[in-house]
Amino acid sequence: MPEVKEYTTPHKPTWCPGCGNFGMWEALKRALSQLDLDFNEFSVVWGIGCHGNGADFLRTQGFHALHGRSLPVASALSLTRPDLKVIVEMGDGDGYGLGMGHFIHSVRRNIDMTCIAHNNQIYGLTTGQASPTTEHLMRTVSTPGGVLEEPVNPLGLALAQGATFVARGFAGDIPHLTELYKQAIGHEGFALIDVFQPCVTWNKLNTFSWFRERVYNLEDEGHDPSDRRAAFELSLTTFHEMTCTPDECRVPIGVFYRDDEVPTYNEDATGAGDPGYHKATKPRDISDLIAAFG
Amino acid sequence: MPEQKTVATTGNSVVAEAFRQCAPDVVPAYPITPQTTIVEEFAKFVAQGRVHAEYVPVESEHSAMSACVGASAAGARVMTATSSQGLALMWEELHIASGMRLPIVMANANRALSAPINIHCDHSDVMGARDTGWVMLFAETAQEAYDNTIMSIPIAEDPEVLLPVMTCLDGFITTHSIDRVQLMDDESVSAFVGEYKPVNALLDLDNPVSHGSFAGLGGPYFEFKRSQREAIDRSKAVVERVGAAFSELSGRPFGLIETDMMDDAEVAVVVIGSTAGNVRHVAKQLRAEGVKAGLVKVRCFRPFPYAELAAALAGVKAVAVLDRAESFGAEGGPLYLETRSALYDAEHRPAVVNYVYGLGGSDVKLELIRSVFTDLSDIATGTPALHGPVYLGAR
Ligand SMILES: Cc1ncc(C[n+]2csc(CCOP(=O)(O)OP(=O)(O)O)c2C)c(N)n1
Ligand code: SF4
Ligand SMILES: [Mg+2]
Numbered sequence: 102m103p104e105v106k107e108y109t110t111p112h113k114p115t116w117c118p119g120c121g122n123f124g125m126w127e128a129l130k131r132a133l134s135q136l137d138l139d140f141n142e143f144s145v146v147w148g149i150g151c152h153g154n155g156a157d158f159l160r161t162q163g164f165h166a167l168h169g170r171s172l173p174v175a176s177a178l179s180l181t182r183p184d185l186k187v188i189v190e191m192g193d194g195d196g197y198g199l200g201m202g203h204f205i206h207s208v209r210r211n212i213d214m215t216c217i218a219h220n221n222q223i224y225g226l227t228t229g230q231a232s233p234t235t236e237h238l239m240r241t242v243s244t245p246g247g248v249l250e251e252p253v254n255p256l257g258l259a260l261a262q263g264a265t266f267v268a269r270g271f272a273g274d275i276p277h278l279t280e281l282y283k284q285a286i287g288h289e290g291f292a293l294i295d296v297f298q299p300c301v302t303w304n305k306l307n308t309f310s311w312f313r314e315r316v317y318n319l320e321d322e323g324h325d326p327s328d329r330r331a332a333f334e335l336s337l338t339t340f341h342e343m344t345c346t347p348d349e350c351r352v353p354i355g356v357f358y359r360d361d362e363v364p365t366y367n368e369d370a371t372g373a374g375d376p377g378y379h380k381a382t383k384p385r386d387i388s389d390l391i392a393a394f395g
Numbered sequence: 396m397p398e399q400k401t402v403a404t405t406g407n408s409v410v411a412e413a414f415r416q417c418a419p420d421v422v423p424a425y426p427i428t429p430q431t432t433i434v435e436e437f438a439k440f441v442a443q444g445r446v447h448a449e450y451v452p453v454e455s456e457h458s459a460m461s462a463c464v465g466a467s468a469a470g471a472r473v474m475t476a477t478s479s480q481g482l483a484l485m486w487e488e489l490h491i492a493s494g495m496r497l498p499i500v501m502a503n504a505n506r507a508l509s510a511p512i513n514i515h516c517d518h519s520d521v522m523g524a525r526d527t528g529w530v531m532l533f534a535e536t537a538q539e540a541y542d543n544t545i546m547s548i549p550i551a552e553d554p555e556v557l558l559p560v561m562t563c564l565d566g567f568i569t570t571h572s573i574d575r576v577q578l579m580d581d582e583s584v585s586a587f588v589g590e591y592k593p594v595n596a597l598l599d600l601d602n603p604v605s606h607g608s609f610a611g612l613g614g615p616y617f618e619f620k621r622s623q624r625e626a627i628d629r630s631k632a633v634v635e636r637v638g639a640a641f642s643e644l645s646g647r648p649f650g651l652i653e654t655d656m657m658d659d660a661e662v663a664v665v666v667i668g669s670t671a672g673n674v675r676h677v678a679k680q681l682r683a684e685g686v687k688a689g690l691v692k693v694r695c696f697r698p699f700p701y702a703e704l705a706a707a708l709a710g711v712k713a714v715a716v717l718d719r720a721e722s723f724g725a726e727g728g729p730l731y732l733e734t735r736s737a738l739y740d741a742e743h744r745p746a747v748v749n750y751v752y753g754l755g756g757s758d759v760k761l762e763l764i765r766s767v768f769t770d771l772s773d774i775a776t777g778t779p780a781l782h783g784p785v786y787l788g789a790r
Contacts, residue, residue, distance in 0.1 A: 149512075167509060168480060169455070199425075199455040227426045230435075233454060242435045243426060243452045245442035 102137045105130045112157045121221060121272035121298035121309070126155060128275045129188075129217070132282035136186075143186035143286075146175040148200065150192035150226045151300070152219035169200030172207045172216065179214045183367050186286050187214040194224045194232040197253045201233070204255075208262045208291055210366040215285045215292045218255060221300035222307050229303035239306060256357055257336035259293045260329065266292035267332060267358045271316050272299065273309050277354065284356065290365045297354075314347040319355030332358035396646055399577040406537035406569040409576050410476070410502050410562075411436035413544035415446045416584035417500070420471035420591075423451040423462035428514050429566040430478040430504040456481035460488035460499075467497035468606045470596025472548070475499070478566060479506035482520045486527075492559040493528025493623065495606055498551030498591075499559040501529075502544060505668065505719075506566040507755040515756020516566040518667065522720035522729045528623055530560040530630050531697040535671045537574035539694075540564040542647060545579070548588040549637050556630045557594070558623075565669040567756065579645065587644060631698040651700035653692040654707050656682060660689025662771035663708060665734050666717040667693050670752070670759050674717070677764040688768050693730065701737040708738065712775035713746045715767045718784065719753045727751075727784045746774050749783035763788045 108130040116122045133143065145161045147153040149168035156165040166174045171189045179187040189196075196204050196218050207216070223241065224230040230243035234255070238247040259267050266288040270278040278296065285292035297316075299309045325331060335353050402409075411433045414422065422441075424434040441450045449466075453459050456477050467473040477485065482503055492499050503521050507513040525531065530550060534540035540562065547560040564570055579587075595604045610616040631651065638649030655675055657663065664674045671692040678688040691707050693700070708714055718728020725732055727749030738744050750767055753759045767787065774780050 165512065201454070224426060227428055227431055230426045230431070231452060243438055245439050 103134055103139060105134045108133055108160050110158055110160050114158045115154055116151060117302045119301040120151070121300065122152060122155065122219060124272035124275050125217070125219060125278065125296055125298055126158060128270075128278035128282055129159065131275070131279045132286065135279070136283055136286060138186060142184075143188060144178060144182070145188045145190060146171045146178065148191040148195035150195050150219070150224070151221075152190050152192045152195070152225075152298075154226075155190055169195050169198070170203065171195070172200060172203040175214050176207060176210070176212050179212050180367055180370060183213065188286070189214060189216045191216065191218055192225070192232075193218060193220045193222060193234045197255055198233040201253075205258065205262055208259050208264045208293070211263070211265055211290045211363055212366045213289055213291070215282070215288075215294070217282070218293070218295045219298045220255070220295050221298045221304055222252070223300050223304040225300045225303060236306060241303075254336060255293070255295045257333060260333045260336055260358060263363075264293055264358070265290040265360045265363045266356075267336075268292070268294045268356045269354045270294050270296040271312055271354050272296055273312060274316070274354070277318065281356065284359075288359065288361065290361075290363055312352065315350060315352040316354050317351055319353050319357070324353070324355070324357075326356045326359045329358055329360075396644065397580055397583045399579055399645070401575060401577050403573055403575055404537070405432070405571050405573055406534070406540045406564050407432040407504070407571065408436055409537050409541040409578065410544050410564065411440070412578060413541050413584075414474050415440045416579070416581055417474065417545060417548050417588050418446060418472070418585065419448050419474040421449045421451065421462070421466035421473045422475060423453050423459045423466070423473075424475050425453055425456045425459045425477070425481060427456070427478045427481040429506060429570045430476045430481070430502070432570075433476040433502055433504070456484040457488065460485040460492065463499045463501075464488055464491050464495065464497060467492070467499050468495060468597050470593035470598045472552075472591040473497075473499045474501065476502040476504070478504040479508055479514075479520045482524060483508060486524075489524055489527040489529065489559075491607070494619070496557040496623070496626070497559060498557050500544070500547040500551055501559065501561050502540070503561055503563045504566045504570045505563050513755040514566075516568050516669075516719070517754045517756065518563075518718075518720035519754070521561065521563050522722070524561065525697060525729060528558065528627065529697060530556070530558055530627065530634065530695075532560065532562045532634075532695055533667045533693065534562070534564045534569060535669055535692060537564075537569055537572070538576045538647070540569055541576055541578065542641065542645065542649065545584055545588065546637050546641050546649070550630065550633050552591050553630075553633045553637075554594070556626055556633050558626055558630060563668070568669045577645070583644060587641065627698050631695075631700070634695050634698075649694070650703070651693075651695040652703050652707060653694060655690040655692070657689040657691065657707055659687055660710070661687040661712045661775055662714075662768055663689040663691055663711045664715045664717060664764070664767060664771075665691045665693065665704070665708075665730065667696065667730055668719065670717060670719065673759055673761060673764050677761055677768060681765070681768055686768065686772060696730075699733050699737075701733070704734060704737040705741045708745060709741065709743060711745045713748070713771040713780070715771050716747060716749050717767070717787070718749060718751050721751060721754070731784065746780040748774065748781050749785070750787040751784040752787035757788060760788065
């Protein structure tokens with residue numbers, strides 16, 4: 102079993118001291134080690150952003166894709182190398198903004214991969230602009246008058262689109278996050294883990310302490326992860342009111358929903374399942390037509 | 396001549412100032428290094444009420460240019476800014492903007508393209524867009540970036556032109572370095588750019604029109620393209636005319652090209668953007684050493700000033716063309732190809748060599764420029780010309 106530290110490269114992380122990416126990095130390394138995944142048994146695809154800089158710090162056979170384009174690269178990887186555990190690390194801007202189309206389509210295809218979203222509710226790398234998950238009315242350098250749009254609801258979108266594993270983690274709770282990662286990697290099909298990853302430099306609202314005061318563990322409150330409606334209901338919990346107190350908005354983390362019975366796209370596309378579209382169609386005889394043109 | 400205010404600030408900051416002074420109706424944008432602060436500063440102006448514009452922070456550059464197209468078709472004056480992958484992602488829409496003859500003005504912070512990942516200056520992004528039908532102006536300095544931005548509006552909106560204009564400044568070197576810049580007062584800029592009078596605007600409800608309709612299957616697509624070609628050809632005179640008018644107002648000269656020490660030059664360098672400063676510096680040193688060195692800076696790349704460039708190089712023995720972009724598979728970089736083409740009809744054709752330099756922000760040291768002039772002097776005295784492109788300073 103590779104030890105946790107073996108998943109680390111010699112490159113010292115360039116993230117700001119205290120960044121939530123450190124916790125996510127640590128949790129992933131622990132999960133990989135506990136799942137006993139050797140370096141030729143998994144692969145990670147990163148998007149562009151602070152999260153993507155992790156490509157230099159995690160030892161793996163990785164791919165650093167374009168901004169917003171990690172999911173299509175990972176889809177191809179998963180389909181051509183079904184033996185690999187394919188992991189995507191994407192940003193909230195990266196995956197829910199510029200790459201939103203890929204996100205929805207990857208969910209509905211149920212391609213076998215683990216999609217980890219570093220949701221810091223800001224564009225970190227480009228220094229503090231509003232992202233699709235930035236809270237309504239928050240002022241940032243790109244929205245000095247406040248964000249006008251409602252934030253994207255990634256869990257709700259994924260559930261609505263038939264996702265087979267939907268979870269939420271918090272970078273400030275590494276043991277819990279490690280367990281989530283292990284479950285997600287073990288799940289066959291598309292697994293989304295949206296992780297609150299405080300950006301200590303640019304997001305002064307959704308800080309570690311902001312989350313610590315609000316998060317609670319779904320397992321502790323008896324949530325049934327096979328109940329899709331209950332999961333959807335939970336995904337609608339509005340915690341994003343800027344002024345809401347810890348009592349008013351409690352933020353659930355843990356596994357919202359899980360269904361291990363749905364066949365993956367991998368099985369269907371490789372003929373392992375029994376999809377109708379593999380049935381041969383009879384070619385039409387057009388020799389008369391060809392003859393008519395001499 | 397109106398009084399101007401001298402400031403010390405970055406290229407991006409004066410481009411944002413020019414945006415404000417041009418008073419666009421709509422500015423849709425998406426952040427990307429090293430463009431980001433142009434739009435951030437503009438967003439601040441909007442929030443402060445210092446400009447009355449609809450500023451739309453969208454979710455991608457494809458959306459940004461799509462929103463530009465929609466707003467411009469509606470009849471608005473539209474500006475935006477981008478860089479590198481952002482410009483690449485706009486690709487489809489760049490053609491829509493020029494094909495629909497929409498006078499959108501966009502600043503581009505010139506930056507390398509992936510892969511491998513790089514955020515520093517070169518011209519791969521903009522040179523990739525050179526055939527998209529946009530008028531393209533390049534700045535050497537923050538001052539020129541400011542001036543070009545202002546001039547882009549009357550060029551784009553000229554009824555003889557009606558084409559989008561890209562105003563390009565070198566990433567980090569010009570966008571982020573602090574430079575001395577003279578700014579015009581708001582009234583002078585306002586009067587200079589005038590009020591936009593859109594033609595065939597969607598919001599002109601009394602004269603309903605459709606934009607973007609199908610023109611294939613024997614429709615007028617081919618003729619459309621010819622009219623686009625005629626428009627960009629006409630834009631050359633407009634770039635010159637607007638440049639002359641702005642010269643009068645600002646006291647700074649603006650040609651399609653700028654020549655320096657070319658009257659009796661025997662060896663010359665043709666270059667675009669901030670590196671012109673390095674070349675000018677070295678050419679002056681060489682002049683002091685008795686070498687007849689000169690510089691030609693191309694300010695307007697589209698439409699390309701073929702005749703002007705050929706005339707500038709008429710008396711020269713050997714010319715080096717410096718390209719900060721590749722045209723993989725071609726004889727050399729894009730500027731080299733144009734320069735060679737410009738010289739084809741010339742009576743006297745100097746030796747022309749091509750150097751690709753500074754890709755991904757690789758350092759353009761003065762010694763490297765000096766080595767180029769040394770090569771040229773050798774060629775001028777009989778050494779066979781190098782077969783390029785030479786990768787200047789590559790390890
Ligand atoms: C097509 C394109 N547009 C813009 C950028 C510039 N860019 C790089 S990272 C980034 C946003 C990063 O935000 P997010 O995805 O949330 O990642 P974080 O840095 O917060 O981890 C942007 C806009 C780019 N690389 N490519
Ligand atoms: S800018 Fe924010 S997300 Fe990026 S490394 Fe720093 S703290 Fe982390
Ligand atoms: Mg982010």
